[in-house]
Amino acid sequence: MSILVDKNTRLVVQGITGREGSFHTEQMLAFGTNVVAGVTPGKGGQWFEADGRRVPIFDSVKKAAEATGANVSVIFVPARFAVDAIYESADAGIPLAVCLTEYIPVLDMIAVRNYLDSKNTRLLGPNCPGLITPGQAKVGIIPGNIVKPGHVGVVSKSGTLTYEVVYALTERGIGQSTCVGIGGDPIQGTDFIDVLQMFEEDPETEQVIMIGEIGGNAEEKAAAFIADHMSKRVTSFIAGRTAPPGRRMGHAGAIVEGKSGTAESKIKALNDAGVQVADNPDNIVDLVVQG
Amino acid sequence: MNLHEYQAKRLFAEHGVPIPQGDVASTPAEARQITRELDGKVVVKAQVLTGGRGKAGGIKLASSADEAETHAKQILGMDIKGFKVRRVLIDKQAPGIDQEIYLAILIDRGRRLPMIMASAAGGMDIEEVADKTPEKIVTAHIEPQLGVRGYQTTYIASQIGLPRELWRDFHKIVAGLYECFKSNDASLTEINPLVITGEGKLMAVDGKMTIDDNALSRQPRLAEMRDVAEEPEAEREARLTGINFIKLDGNIGCMVNGAGLAMTTMDIIKLFGGDPANFLDIGGGAKADQVATGLRLILSDPNVEAVLINIFGGITRGDEVAKGILQALSVVQTNVPMVVRLAGTNAKEGREILAGAAMETAETLSDAAQKAVAAAAKATKGNQE
Numbered sequence: 001m002s003i004l005v006d007k008n009t010r011l012v013v014q015g016i017t018g019r020e021g022s023f024h025t026e027q028m029l030a031f032g033t034n035v036v037a038g039v040t041p042g043k044g045g046q047w048f049e050a051d052g053r054r055v056p057i058f059d060s061v062k063k064a065a066e067a068t069g070a071n072v073s074v075i076f077v078p079a080r081f082a083v084d085a086i087y088e089s090a091d092a093g094i095p096l097a098v099c100l101t102e103y104i105p106v107l108d109m110i111a112v113r114n115y116l117d118s119k120n121t122r123l124l125g126p127n128c129p130g131l132i133t134p135g136q137a138k139v140g141i142i143p144g145n146i147v148k149p150g151h152v153g154v155v156s157k158s159g160t161l162t163y164e165v166v167y168a169l170t171e172r173g174i175g176q177s178t179c180v181g182i183g184g185d186p187i188q189g190t191d192f193i194d195v196l197q198m199f200e201e202d203p204e205t206e207q208v209i210m211i212g213e214i215g216g217n218a219e220e221k222a223a224a225f226i227a228d229h230m231s232k233r234v235t236s237f238i239a240g241r242t243a244p245p246g247r248r249m250g251h252a253g254a255i256v257e258g259k260s261g262t263a264e265s266k267i268k269a270l271n272d273a274g275v276q277v278a279d280n281p282d283n284i285v286d287l288v289v290q291g
Numbered sequence: 292m293n294l295h296e297y298q299a300k301r302l303f304a305e306h307g308v309p310i311p312q313g314d315v316a317s318t319p320a321e322a323r324q325i326t327r328e329l330d331g332k333v334v335v336k337a338q339v340l341t342g343g344r345g346k347a348g349g350i351k352l353a354s355s356a357d358e359a360e361t362h363a364k365q366i367l368g369m370d371i372k373g374f375k376v377r378r379v380l381i382d383k384q385a386p387g388i389d390q391e392i393y394l395a396i397l398i399d400r401g402r403r404l405p406m407i408m409a410s411a412a413g414g415m416d417i418e419e420v421a422d423k424t425p426e427k428i429v430t431a432h433i434e435p436q437l438g439v440r441g442y443q444t445t446y447i448a449s450q451i452g453l454p455r456e457l458w459r460d461f462h463k464i465v466a467g468l469y470e471c472f473k474s475n476d477a478s479l480t481e482i483n484p485l486v487i488t489g490e491g492k493l494m495a496v497d498g499k500m501t502i503d504d505n506a507l508s509r510q511p512r513l514a515e516m517r518d519v520a521e522e523p524e525a526e527r528e529a530r531l532t533g534i535n536f537i538k539l540d541g542n543i544g545c546m547v548n549g550a551g552l553a554m555t556t557m558d559i560i561k562l563f564g565g566d567p568a569n570f571l572d573i574g575g576g577a578k579a580d581q582v583a584t585g586l587r588l589i590l591s592d593p594n595v596e597a598v599l600i601n602i603f604g605g606i607t608r609g610d611e612v613a614k615g616i617l618q619a620l621s622v623v624q625t626n627v628p629m630v631v632r633l634a635g636t637n638a639k640e641g642r643e644i645l646a647g648a649a650m651e652t653a654e655t656l657s658d659a660a661q662k663a664v665a666a667a668a669k670a671t672k673g674n675q676e
Contacts, residue, residue: 024606141605143604159551159552161552164552167603
């Protein structure tokens, strides 16, 4: 078991012939992900070949899903087409759409969330690294060689910072059930609480690492959820303790405005909920081991 | 991206929000001319992208063209929190102010909707109001398909004690402010204060507006409103190259991929007793050119005494980063010590490319940060001797 993706995942790659789409499809295939289809409008009928496998390309997600039974999509298309790609996935009835694209306007995401809430599609992202279930499926760009099957669930707002933590876990021989990047934009398809709930219900996950960052109050809300609903141990790290206020630190959501969104507030809320917060991602493993 | 007050108010006015008559001057002579044309008492306001203008002496009342010119002379060129005043807004004074209201539209991340926020305590810092007297803040969420509804503005108007005869006008202002918010891809439109004038009319005497950076590509008119003079040169160059750079005050330059890891790298440098010179996220999937520009920008800061490059490849590839580093070093001569830590996608290929370059390598982030802090400390000591 694991959450969201596993060996039964049948993946369709939206934007499979682009620079990022093709490179990372190769990586996903090499990891053993069951990539069943690709979509690039105008290239339907062609094949994507890599790693000794041939993946059929379709003009639309609807066609791809009908022909291959795809049940997860991953979106590697530029920002100005990405919103359309999310709608297309949902309209084709794909249960999980993972959007890696950065720079989607926030008002567009409000409309996307509104539409998805009326559909049976869960969105992960945008502006996220995707997710990976070690030994089973990798959907997105989390490097496959740093993970190891095991029982720690990881959920994070950040991409590369997640790799840092997962790598440190693996180096110390601690495996992961599933690692999920939810992205750092102000409006997301899936938030900390959704993933925490799934980890709580997943029998393979024994404890959870939550990686947050400055901006918004998702970590504070997650802390309240942990206190009330989680029986499994949660350990955390919060990025941006030393970030100057009023400056947006890369992610569209990472900004300290006045008193809201500070690392102190998040760390305090987590500590109050019984969550230990590491001051260095390298040390988070020590906290996990102590568990 | 933040807009100046005069830019924000002009956009508000396009959507029917009443603003004072006025214009922008960049010389004292222009200020005099504008005041003469306005034919009355004016207020001279520094146009800078920061708060606290009033306290800094950047806002002054004038009752004649002579006085406006004198104030403009004083205010133009003034430094307010590191921002140089290059323009002043000359607004006709409101005919008496009976009441000051706060009104804003912003995004509520938790509810994932735009939200109207209002308070009878206008003219004050809204954070302070929220902190000390949260009961004075009234909010209502806007469903995008429905827009601003009459019952919502009635609720707000009654809650903040607005006289009954102004409710209709108040609704028009809130609806206009939301139209302005929506059509310009704003993340904030704020009027503080919205005043009731001595003549019993509502008027937006100040305005603030933040545009969603992700939407600027479809808002060319707004993108042109960017005040490049207020943006540090290095940050402008970074923005045009597609990397994210913020200059800080320390002496350890950092180049990292990913915002979360870049913030963490800064945090860890501090944790080990160092001081970061910048935040720099080369973004996802950076090419060699972007890496080279990033490194060049870091090295252009004379305070930098050591550089820490921390790349954990996912969508970014270690070999591209390594090529970029060599590209930068072929252009910039430097003896600033560098610590490189490459991990993840194509890290091995990257390390091979860098094998000939004179740089210290590190396995983990802690290791890299400690080495960079030590290198910077040594350089500082060397400079003092």
